[in-house]
Amino acid sequence: MEPTHILCHYGEIGTKGKNRRQFERKLKDNMKAGLKAACPGSYVEIRTVRGRIVIELTEIGKESLDSMKEVLRNTFGLVYFAPATRLEPQKEVLEEAALELVSTLPGESFRITTRRSDQNIPLSTQKTNEEIGAAVVEKLGRKVNLTQPDVNCHIDLVADSAFVYAHRIDGYGGLPVGMGGKVLSMISGGIDSPVATWQMMKRGAFVSYLHFHSVPYTSDASIKKVRNVIKIFQKHQLRATLFLAELAPIQEEVIEKCHERYRIILYRRFMFRIAEALARQEEAHAVITGESLGQVASQTIENMETIEAVTSMPILRPLVGMDKQEIVNKSRVIGTYDISIIPDEDCCAYFLPKHPATKATAKQLEEAEKSLDVQALVEGTLDSLQREVIES
Numbered sequence: 001m002e003p004t005h006i007l008c009h010y011g012e013i014g015t016k017g018k019n020r021r022q023f024e025r026k027l028k029d030n031m032k033a034g035l036k037a038a039c040p041g042s043y044v045e046i047r048t049v050r051g052r053i054v055i056e057l058t059e060i061g062k063e064s065l066d067s068m069k070e071v072l073r074n075t076f077g078l079v080y081f082a083p084a085t086r087l088e089p090q091k092e093v094l095e096e097a098a099l100e101l102v103s104t105l106p107g108e109s110f111r112i113t114t115r116r117s118d119q120n121i122p123l124s125t126q127k128t129n130e131e132i133g134a135a136v137v138e139k140l141g142r143k144v145n146l147t148q149p150d151v152n153c154h155i156d157l158v159a160d161s162a163f164v165y166a167h168r169i170d171g172y173g174g175l176p177v178g179m180g181g182k183v184l185s186m187i188s189g190g191i192d193s194p195v196a197t198w199q200m201m202k203r204g205a206f207v208s209y210l211h212f213h214s215v216p217y218t219s220d221a222s223i224k225k226v227r228n229v230i231k232i233f234q235k236h237q238l239r240a241t242l243f244l245a246e247l248a249p250i251q252e253e254v255i256e257k258c259h260e261r262y263r264i265i266l267y268r269r270f271m272f273r274i275a276e277a278l279a280r281q282e283e284a285h286a287v288i289t290g291e292s293l294g295q296v297a298s299q300t301i302e303n304m305e306t307i308e309a310v311t312s313m314p315i316l317r318p319l320v321g322m323d324k325q326e327i328v329n330k331s332r333v334i335g336t337y338d339i340s341i342i343p344d345e346d347c348c349a350y351f352l353p354k355h356p357a358t359k360a361t362a363k364q365l366e367e368a369e370k371s372l373d374v375q376a377l378v379e380g381t382l383d384s385l386q387r388e389v390i391e392s
Contacts, residue, residue: 107150
């Protein structure tokens with residue numbers, strides 16, 4: 001059967017209270033934007049019906065179904081969706097459709113799975129399952145298997161329509177991008193920060209990016225990697241802003257005037273100050289980092305406290321309780337791993353100390369910073385920021 005619609009299901013959005021409609025509207029807006037960019041003219045309308053989002057396909061949509069599936073699979077907020085055929089909710093019509101669907105798919109066993117959007121729909125789900133299932137057994141000779149069927153014929157009764165389909169496609173779930181507020185991601189060329197960014201995007205955050213580099217002391221490889229990661233994330237958020245910050249002038253001052261054991265922590269305190277100032281300029285409400293507790297010297301709980309002491313803005317660390325292998329596995333799933341492992345030179349690795357402090361205190365760092373013009377260094381970096389808009 002040729003699909004006429006795509007039936008989309010959300011999860012967490014359905015638990016929202018008075019602002020549920022706002023979440024639904026944002027999800028539909030994101031779906032429309034993604035479909036317009038990837039396959040324009042693919043739908044007649046997208047509407048909410050009884051807790052489902054229904055996309056009515058055009059002829060273009062039917063021909064570009066694979067492209068539409070890719071867009072919807074990467075639209076945060078959707079738990080699953082299914083290309084389906086819309087029919088009249090009458091027993092004879094549904095029986096004929098089920099027979100056609102089951103007969104065209106391979107396998108010996110089947111089940112009929114009927115759902116209805118509300119109790120006011122007159123058709124009984126149990127009775128529909130039994131009667132249509134009996135017809136399939138009688139006319140096609142297929143066996144019923146309720147636990148592991150070769151073919152699962154779904155019949156969704158929604159308002160005054162019935163939608164019949166066999167295959168559901170999983171989405172990522174989460175919340176629509178933009179509903180979680182605006183945030184700034186401190187993104188590096190490594191594995192961790194892209195995963196942290198993806199996790200927050202899935203929670204509905206609209207993300208801008210800040211990347212620190214040490215050019216000319218290092219190559220620009222990390223900048224290229226970050227741009228490529230952001231392009232991957234355009235599947236979820238079509239438009240983003242990237243800020244490139246020169247850390248080298250700060251590093252020169254720190255290396256010349258401060259004890260080497262505090263070097264990395266001083267770098268990080270400057271990075272957090274700059275990130276907070278930029279976030280406030282951009283009207284973002286939090287900063288994302290890819291830190292994981294205990295992974296490197298600067299990520300001990302004591303050093304995290306000391307570094308974060310220079311900020312008053314929320315610092316989001318979605319990976320803080322994950323180990324490295326869990327983060328690597330996630331990076332493979334989201335498609336950033338192959339980019340992240342391309343060799344580059346991390347800005348914080350510039351003149352890395354042999355024995356970095358692992359339990360530095362804020363008092364020790366404040367003392368070390370007395371030899372630096374902190375405000376001038378922060379303002380100088382902010383003034384020299386490069387801004388790039390990356391969009392589909």
